[in-house]
Amino acid sequence: MGLNLEEQKAVDRFRQQVAEPSMTKLVILDFWAEWCGPCKALTPVLEKVAAEYAEKGVVLAKVNVDEEQFIASQFQVRSIPTVYALFQGQPVADLTSARTESQLRTMLDQLLAKLPIQAGETPTADLAPLLAMGEEVLASGDGERAADIFMQIVNMAPDNAEAHGGLVRGLVMAGRLEEAEAVLEQIDPALSADPFVERARAAVTLAKDRPDDNELATLRAAAAERPADMEAQLAFASAAFAAGERDAAADTLLAMISADRDWNEGAAKAKLLQMFEAIGLEDPWVAATRRKLSTILFG
Known part of the structure; x- marks a missing residue:
């Protein structure tokens, strides 16, 4: 077909994620980009309606035009957001004009009445x-x-x-x-x-450790005034994390581990690992903080 390796990979991804599901489902295909403000405004509408219509055989697929330029070019995408409805691998409607939930529902209802979509529970x-x-x-x-x-x-x-x-x-x-x-x-x-x-x-x-602003300020001051007080450091780290200050919490716990990793049966490390679990090990911040922890433990 004259495609280079990257283009063939793009086609394969599109086939698996969009074309194959469209053989039996109605696929809402959303072309978007991170820098596109209207795309971000439209996303909640598409997500909500697609979820509501899932049992009717509707699924949502998103194509980032910056990452999948070849696919976007094949659909002759000139501006974003561009939204199509696909069935059996072919565009059956342009949904770009549907910017509200009611407009999108109306267009989907019309398509579902005409097409042999396989409804039922979403696999x-x-x-x-x-x-x-x-x-x-x-x-x-x-x-x-x-x-x-x-x-x-x-x-x-x-x-x-x-x-x-x-x-x-x-x-x-x-x-x-x-x-x-x-x-x-x-x-x-x-x-x-x-x-x-x-x-x-x-x-x-x-x-549950989330403090009010005054309590957090008090704990912060206590930790700063008494750097050798492990209890004060742990209390501040717990409160800081609960208040959304991940970096402050992690830096405090890493300093505690570096100073005395065995304090209170490894309480600082245990608290840090609990934070990792809450956020998710795949999160970039967790990965970076785990590397810092490894450096301290295995240097």
Whole structure:
């Protein structure tokens, strides 16, 4: 076909992620970029409606035009956001003009009435893009929106531990700690030992240490005035992390480990590892902080 290696890889990715699902599903194909403001405004609309229509056979696929320039060129994308509906590998409608939930629902309803879409429960594999979106939104710091995404996934797949864990973490990030605890209590015992749920439980535990501004200032001052006081350092690190000051918390704990790694049966290291678990080992900040910890421990 005259394609170079990178273009062939792009085609293969598109075939697996978009073309093959479109053989039986209606795929909403969203062309976007990180720098595109209107794209970011449209994303919550696409995510919410796609989740609502999942049982009707609708899935959402996103193509970053900066990373997949060859695919964007094949669709002759001239501006973004550009949104198409695909069925059996072919564009069947241009959805770009649908910028509200009601507009998008109207257009999808019209397409679903005409096309032989296979409805029914969304297969587990189809949940992967939605779960990835939820994690991306969490990483951006928007706990409210992340909680909404994961709640929709939980409604679609009540036995999905990753969705339950994401919902709890989103609620924690949004400051809705009591709701997060309630969700944890209601999770099926069969899922309670799952790593995603354990991670969420760690996030709740750490969030309980969140102080008000005056208390945090007091703990910060005490830690600064008494650098050799391990109790003061640990109290400040716990409060700082709960208040969203990851770097301050990690720096304090790393300094404690460097000074006396065995203090209180390794409490500083245990607290740091608990923070890693709450955030997720794949997070870039965790990876960087783990390297600092390794340097201290194994130098």
